[in-house]
Amino acid sequence: MILYNMPSSGNSYKVRLLMALTGQKADLVDVEYGDPALNAAKAALPFGKAPVLVLVDGTHLAESNAILWHLAQGTAFWPSETLAQAQALSWMFWEQNQHEGVIAVRAALRTYPHRAAQATPERLAALLEQGNALLQIMEDHLSNRDWLVGNAASIADICLYAYTHSAETRGGYDLTPYPAIRAWLDRVAALPGYASL
Amino acid sequence: MILYNMPSSGNSYKVRLLMALTGQKADLVDVEYGDPALNAAKAALPFGKAPVLVLVDGTHLAESNAILWHLAQGTAFWPSETLAQAQALSWMFWEQNQHEGVIAVRAALRTYPHRAAQATPERLAALLEQGNALLQIMEDHLSNRDWLVGNAASIADICLYAYTHSAETRGGYDLTPYPAIRAWLDRVAALPGYASL
Numbered sequence: 001m002i003l004y005n006m007p008s009s010g011n012s013y014k015v016r017l018l019m020a021l022t023g024q025k026a027d028l029v030d031v032e033y034g035d036p037a038l039n040a041a042k043a044a045l046p047f048g049k050a051p052v053l054v055l056v057d058g059t060h061l062a063e064s065n066a067i068l069w070h071l072a073q074g075t076a077f078w079p080s081e082t083l084a085q086a087q088a089l090s091w092m093f094w095e096q097n098q099h100e101g102v103i104a105v106r107a108a109l110r111t112y113p114h115r116a117a118q119a120t121p122e123r124l125a126a127l128l129e130q131g132n133a134l135l136q137i138m139e140d141h142l143s144n145r146d147w148l149v150g151n152a153a154s155i156a157d158i159c160l161y162a163y164t165h166s167a168e169t170r171g172g173y174d175l176t177p178y179p180a181i182r183a184w185l186d187r188v189a190a191l192p193g194y195a196s197l
Numbered sequence: 198m199i200l201y202n203m204p205s206s207g208n209s210y211k212v213r214l215l216m217a218l219t220g221q222k223a224d225l226v227d228v229e230y231g232d233p234a235l236n237a238a239k240a241a242l243p244f245g246k247a248p249v250l251v252l253v254d255g256t257h258l259a260e261s262n263a264i265l266w267h268l269a270q271g272t273a274f275w276p277s278e279t280l281a282q283a284q285a286l287s288w289m290f291w292e293q294n295q296h297e298g299v300i301a302v303r304a305a306l307r308t309y310p311h312r313a314a315q316a317t318p319e320r321l322a323a324l325l326e327q328g329n330a331l332l333q334i335m336e337d338h339l340s341n342r343d344w345l346v347g348n349a350a351s352i353a354d355i356c357l358y359a360y361t362h363s364a365e366t367r368g369g370y371d372l373t374p375y376p377a378i379r380a381w382l383d384r385v386a387a388l389p390g391y392a393s394l
Contacts, residue, residue, distance in 0.1 A: 047291055047334060059280060063294070066287035073279060082270060083256060089286075090263035094244055097260075097293040137244060 001026035002054040004041055008032060008111075010104055010162035011064035012051040013197070018068055018158050020195035022075045026053065033114060065092045068155040077155045087149045091156040095163075102130045104163045107170035124172075131171065135178055138164070142180035146187060153191055161188045198223035199251040201238055205229060205308075207301055207359035208261035209248040210394070215265055215355050217392035219272045223250065230311055262289045265352040274352045284346045288353040292360075299327045301360045304367035321369075328368065332375055335361070339377035343384060350388055358385045 003019075003026040006012045019026060031038040031050050038050075045052050046062040053067045054060055061067055069092075072078040079085050106127040109119035138160065141148065148156040165185050167173040175182055188194070200216075200223040203209045216223060228235040228247050235247075242249050243259040250264045251257055258264055266289075269275040276282050303324040306316035335357065338345065345353040362382050364370040372379055385391070 046287075047295065055280070057280075059284075061283055061287060063287040063290040065290045066283050069286050070279075070283040082267075083252070083254075086258055086263050086267040087256075089266050090243075090258060090260040093260040093262045093290070093293050096290050097297065098244065100294065101298060 001056060002029060003027070004029050004031055004045060004050045004052040004054075006031055006033075006038075006050040009050065010107075010166060011100070014064055014158050014162035015051050015053065015067050015071070016197075017161070017195055018071050018077060018155065021153075021158070021191055021193045022071065022077065023193065024071055033112060065096060065155075065159055068092070068159060072155045076152060077158065079150050079152075079154050081150070084150045084154075088154050088156040091148050092159045095159050099134050099160065100163060102127055102134055103167050103171050103173065106131060106172065107163065107166060110172055111170055128173070131167070131173055135164075135167070135173065135175070135181060138184075139178045139180050142184045146184070153188065157184070157188055161185065165189075198253060199226060200224070201226050201228055201242060201247045201249040201251070203228055203230075203235075203247040206247065207304075207363060208297070211261055211355050211359040212248050212250065212264050212268070213394075214358070214392055215268050215274060215352065218350075218355070218388055218390045219268065219274065220390065221268055230309060262293060262352075262356055265289070265356055269352045273349060274355065276347050276349075276351050278347070281347045281351075285351050285353040288345050289356045292356050296331050296357065297360060299324050299331055300364050300368050300370065303328060303369065304360065304363060307369055308367055325370070328364070328370055332361075332364070332370065332372070332378060335381075336375045336377050339381050343381070350385065354381070354385055358382065362386075 003015060005016065005028045007030055029041065031041045042048055044060060046060055049062070051064050051067060052060050052062050053070070061070060069078070079088055106124060109115045109124065147153055148160060163171070164181065168175050200212060202213065202225045204227055226238065228238045239245055241257060243257055246259070248261050248264060249257050249259050250267070258267060266275070276285055303321060306312045306321065344350055345357065361378065365372050386393070
């Protein structure tokens with residue numbers, strides 16, 4: 001397999017993390033904003049974005065969470081019960097619709113030079129408030145359980161981990177008020193095979 | 198089953214449409230912006246949003262596309278092959294991360310009174326340009342096939358249909374340049390059991 005991989009992106013990291021945790025391998029083709037390699041690869045990226053996983057039959061599979069789903073089939077990271085599967089997907093769609101559009105966007109505005117013009121104080125303040133409301137939803141849910149769904153780590157956890165574990169360093173969120181999230185981040189980082197980058 | 202349903206929302210419509218197409222029923226609890234029923238129901242909505250499907254065991258399942266996945270299990274709307282399943286999810290994650298965040302947001306800015314203050318000419322113009330780029334991706338993909346994935350309608354089509362079929366009337370997009378999208382919209386509307394609202 002080949003993974004079109006953006007090193008700076010949490011969406012790419014989540015795929016690399018699941019591959020590390022499940023012992024799966026792909027050749028990485030790095031494509032980064034501002035790098036001519038990204039434009040050169042655009043035709044291979046169905047929605048014009050990384051990550052994209054090229055399967056052994058040549059299929060180009062886009063969208064980080066669809067790639068997680070594909071790689072998790074037959075592993076412990078895809079829950080065995082249908083209801084838990086639906087709940088894992090619920091967290092993953094929420095991540096792409098809400099969490100990523102706020103917490104990852106705030107990180108992008110703060111760290112990508114090509115986004116700096118959009119990083120107005122008003123926008124950063126609004127994203128801080130919205131992101132804290134989203135983190136509170138995770139905090140409340142994790143306050144009495146170890147994992148987002150069921151009793152074991154699933155792709156829902158890997159999915160949400162990516163931009164939550166960098167929320168302080170890149171997003172500028174203070175995780176001090178979220179002890180359940182911090183304990184959950186530690187649990188993910190303690191999984192056998194964990195890769196920090 | 199009970200469906201917490203926002204009548205004005207494409208995310209709720211897609212759930213009602215799949216239930217109509219597959220002969221599944223739920224009691225509707227309508228919750229609309231500005232309606233006290235929405236605040237009264239908030240505690241029942243895991244992410245504070247509709248739609249939420251309450252299953253017969255009492256589980257509250259959130260996120261429209263996770264609900265579609267759940268309702269499609271055992272029906273023809275969930276592809277039988279693993280690769281096609283991954284591709285359907287790829288379109289559905291793209292819908293929540295890209296399409297909905299542009300095309301549905303432009304419709305919301307144009308039609309919801311509580312969003313009117315955000316509907317600046319600059320923002321509407323940017324969303325028009327971004328939305329046309331997203332519609333072009335769908336147009337290119339549908340130019341040589343009838344359905345987004347495989348040879349039959351799947352939940353990927355139901356998912357993307359919701360905000361695409363109202364892109365002209367509510368979003369203010371002109372679909373004239375997208376004949377493949379228009380033909381696909383007609384194919385969805387011709388499915389047995391189709392419900393227009």
